[in-house]
Amino acid sequence: MSATRPRIAILISGRGSNMRALVEACRAGDINADIACVLSNKAGAPGLDYAAAHDIPTLTISHSDYPSREAFDAAMNQALDAYRPDWLLLAGFMRILTPVFIDHFAGRIFNIHPSLLPLYPGLNTHQRALEAGDTRAGASVHLVTAELDSGPVILQGVVDVCEGDDAENLAARVLGAEHLIYPQVVKWLTQGELSIDGQRCLFRGSDIIKPGRWYNGRLTEPETH
Numbered sequence: 001m002s003a004t005r006p007r008i009a010i011l012i013s014g015r016g017s018n019m020r021a022l023v024e025a026c027r028a029g030d031i032n033a034d035i036a037c038v039l040s041n042k043a044g045a046p047g048l049d050y051a052a053a054h055d056i057p058t059l060t061i062s063h064s065d066y067p068s069r070e071a072f073d074a075a076m077n078q079a080l081d082a083y084r085p086d087w088l089l090l091a092g093f094m095r096i097l098t099p100v101f102i103d104h105f106a107g108r109i110f111n112i113h114p115s116l117l118p119l120y121p122g123l124n125t126h127q128r129a130l131e132a133g134d135t136r137a138g139a140s141v142h143l144v145t146a147e148l149d150s151g152p153v154i155l156q157g158v159v160d161v162c163e164g165d166d167a168e169n170l171a172a173r174v175l176g177a178e179h180l181i182y183p184q185v186v187k188w189l190t191q192g193e194l195s196i197d198g199q200r201c202l203f204r205g206s207d208i209i210k211p212g213r214w215y216n217g218r219l220t221e222p223e224t225h
């Protein structure tokens with residue numbers, strides 16, 4: 001991390017409500033960091049408008065302009081390097097990343113996934129939770145490693161599944177939890193409470209053995225050993 005305020009790049013593909021929660025937390029002083037830029041792989045992603053309206057540099061790099069995932073990732077590396085980000089936050093970024101990107105920013109990329117990982121990596125997480133008859137659902141913030149949705153989990157937002165829920169209203173309830181947990185993880189990073197060593201996530205210097213969680217308005221810190 002640089003000696004000045006840490007710099008964050010946020011990667012989106014669409015709505016950008018998590019990006020917005022992160023921007024708001026920075027602006028409110030809850031997170032002591034600067035948003036260096038917001039990058040989208042889709043032109044016209046609604047989140048870009050919000051970022052631009054808040055004087056945050058925006059970038060669009062369309063994956064469809066590149067012949068391979070690797071070429072797209074290399075273009076993102078080059079564009080993002082110019083903004084000197086300390087951390088890269090995937091926030092609804094709907095592209096699978098290759099080692100070209102993941103190795104370039106190793107240990108500095110985080111993602112939010114709408115399930116209680118390791119349950120339901122991939123897509124349609126809420127529908128899958130409902131079909132499994134789960135009584136709780138949620139979202140996870142994790143370090144990004146080479147395997148999709150599989151890096152160590154730092155914090156989870158947990159909600160109850162309610163009678164009559166469908167995927168849409170469950171997603172909306174989980175999204176509320178997402179907006180709490182992503183800023184919290186970034187706050188821990190900026191405070192030095194959370195650090196990364198290779199693929200290890202350390203909380204106050206010790207390995208996280210169980211993610212923290214937000215549930216019923218209460219934050220439980222990660223367990224360590």
Ligand code: GRF
Nearest residue numbers: 015016017018092112113114
């Ligand atoms: C969120 O549910 C996030 O967990 C998932 O994609 C969705 C993005 O929503 N990765 P938004 O663009 O942040 O509103």
